[in-house]
Amino acid sequence: MHSEKVEKLWGWQSAVIEKIINIGMDEFAKGISDLAKAFQPADRWLRCIDEGTPGGVHMAGSGILLGVGAAAEAARAAGATTITSHEECGAAKLYATEKGLDPEKSDTYGQEFARDLAKELGVNYCHLPLSEMARPAGLHVARVAYYDGTGSFDPSRLPDTLPAGFVISRRYLKPDYARRECEIAITIALGHHGFGELFTKDSPFILVVVGDAKDSAFSLQSLRTEIEPLVHPYHGRVVIDGFLTPAD
Ligand SMILES: [Zn+2]
Incomplete structure (x- = not known):
């Protein structure tokens, strides 16, 4: 994509990101009066962690890297109604590369996997073409990745308030695997298909932990500690911040 267009897309989100960097995600979240809405997803469809596929629950490539068995277990726990x-799909591309398959056909493998998973679970299957996705072709516009310990966080419910980002439904995943999804999000964002070198120490990619105030297994601190090692190699270009579910 032409660099002028990329910088424009970067610039659109800069004000909100600067605010988050300045006051911290906790203060930022406290200032959102209708934050509870972001915890009322419109559906329980299983989608990719890609910021272009917002809503519902999220696993990289809908779980393609886990295989049907483990993905089905996580999808059942999440109550996924459609796959x-x-x-x-970057995760499907990674799958193709890892399996020694043709990366040019990666979307086909992604579709086959999602169809198999839906069949295993006895639920519907749906393919989302770029025309129905919430990002431009060829570019990931995510400035953040949400590491969601609640399993119900959907930033797209507040599109004018919360920055678009990858969402990793940590709630339904084992820590080691969830961390891997987090790494995939970082690699995509900082790579050629993301904003890449625009991420610096002053304008870093932010891993936003969404902690569950009611469940210590998914507390802000434990999830932060879990992903802490991931940011070290990036020397400040990737940082961790977070907030808790709103008190009711
Ligand atoms: Zn994907």
Whole structure:
């Protein structure tokens, strides 16, 4: 994508990101009067962690790297009602590369996997073409990745308030695997298909931990500690912040 267009897309989100960096995610979240809405997802469809496939619950490539068995276990725990695949899936590409398959056909593998998973679970399957996705073709516009300990966080419910980002439904995943999804999000964002070198120490990619105030197994602190090692190699270009579910 032409660099002028990329910088424009970067600039659109800069004000909100600067605010988060300045006051911290906790203060930022406290200032959102209707934050509770972001914890009322419109559906329980399983989608990719890609910021272009917002809503419901999220696993990289809908779980393609886990295989059908383990993905089905996580999807059942999440109460997934429909399994999706999508065009231009980075996780499916990674799967193809790791399996020694043709990376050019990665979206086909993503579709086959999601269809198999839906069949295993006895639920519907749906493919999301780029025309139905919430990002431009060829570019990931995520400035953050949400590491969600609640399993119900959907930033797209507050599109004018919360920055678009990858969402990793940590709640339904084992820590080691969830960390891997987090790494994938970082690699995509900082790579050629993301904003890449625009991420610096002054304008870092932010891993936003969403801690569950009511469940110590998914507390802000334990989830922060869990992903802490991931940011070290990036020397400040990736940082961790977070907030707790709103008190009711
Ligand atoms: Zn994907």
